[in-house]
Amino acid sequence: MSIESTALDTTELYQRVLQFYARQSQLLDAGDVTAWAATFTADGVFAADAHPEPVNGRGNIERAARAAADDIARRGLRRRHWLGMVDVTTDDGTIRSRYYALVFLTPIAGQAALHVSTTGEDVLVRSGGGLLVRERRISRDDLGAGAA
Amino acid sequence: MSIESTALDTTELYQRVLQFYARQSQLLDAGDVTAWAATFTADGVFAADAHPEPVNGRGNIERAARAAADDIARRGLRRRHWLGMVDVTTDDGTIRSRYYALVFLTPIAGQAALHVSTTGEDVLVRSGGGLLVRERRISRDDLGAGAA
């Protein structure tokens, strides 16, 4: 494979990851939890240091996300997940992404505010023409554990 | 068209949209309203659910933006538009973009703060080597109407 095509692959993959995150966040924030859960592999894992243990499997991930989305809606809030500073690496065919994520909440007729700052680490896999999350680990900046 | 060149087109278009939004925001935030308005088509439409009705045509868009920029300057504020989570799709040659936008305000000698969280939907058209906005719809998260 020539240097040119390697460079193209990296650029193309990076763009796909950014766009994947954009769509994924918009699905979750719009309350379309089933479509959001479908962006994980069937055996996907969602681990967050704010939760006592990892959630395993797309069905469980969907149920946990729906409970959270319902709670947000009940409180009359709009939620926006911003992922940024995305660093994508590939190693032996494994696509890893490390990024920051901010969650903003806006009450209807109220003031938008930053809710929480986090760091995310994903293992992504190609599926058809797109990407799926096989593993996601979210570390909240306000919790003492985990890397700085 | 081969799969490779299609992929390249998507990656290239996505990069151009990101860079277009970067330049566009920087123009508006620097108070260069005429140059900012020139990023819309002559018959461009700017619709915001915070305003009673859409603004039609580049000249009117420029006048409305100048009034807002003058007000910001008069109050001694610096304004920064951040667009993110950009999802670009093309359909029948129409380029659509759906994104989040945050506005931050900083008073001189004061504390930077999040002003408002919004969602944007653009119809973009190619023009020369670049892009122009033909239609922009901004929905504020704090207003009850519109999609979640």
Place this chain on the structure above:
Amino acid sequence: MSIESTALDTTELYQRVLQFYARQSQLLDAGDVTAWAATFTADGVFAADAHPEPVNGRGNIERAARAAADDIARRGLRRRHWLGMVDVTTDDGTIRSRYYALVFLTPIAGQAALHVSTTGEDVLVRSGGGLLVRERRISRDDLGAGAA
């Protein structure tokens, strides 16, 4: 060089700058100040309008950054640099980037908050397969000097 390959170069460079900023911010925010300083050229310059004069040379840049990082750690804070709205231009082989940067701070067991909003201007140079900062100028939005 054909139009196609020029377009590829632009797209590829833009992706590299975004990923470079992601890695660079993550290094600094993780307290890995030596690796962060290595993203500047040996004769790199870091100028910030919040400081009385520019810092010259990688060694001095590292020392200044370490003092700031130590202070953040001592206060029990986590710091996150978000760079966005990145506009990259090339002229006579010089790569220039103009962008916004936000700094968020989160106390352990406390509330994440926006600390400061800034604008950055970099001169970047290619080095090996990557990029280095030769010159960085940061303007705080809360200071009166500099461009709007």
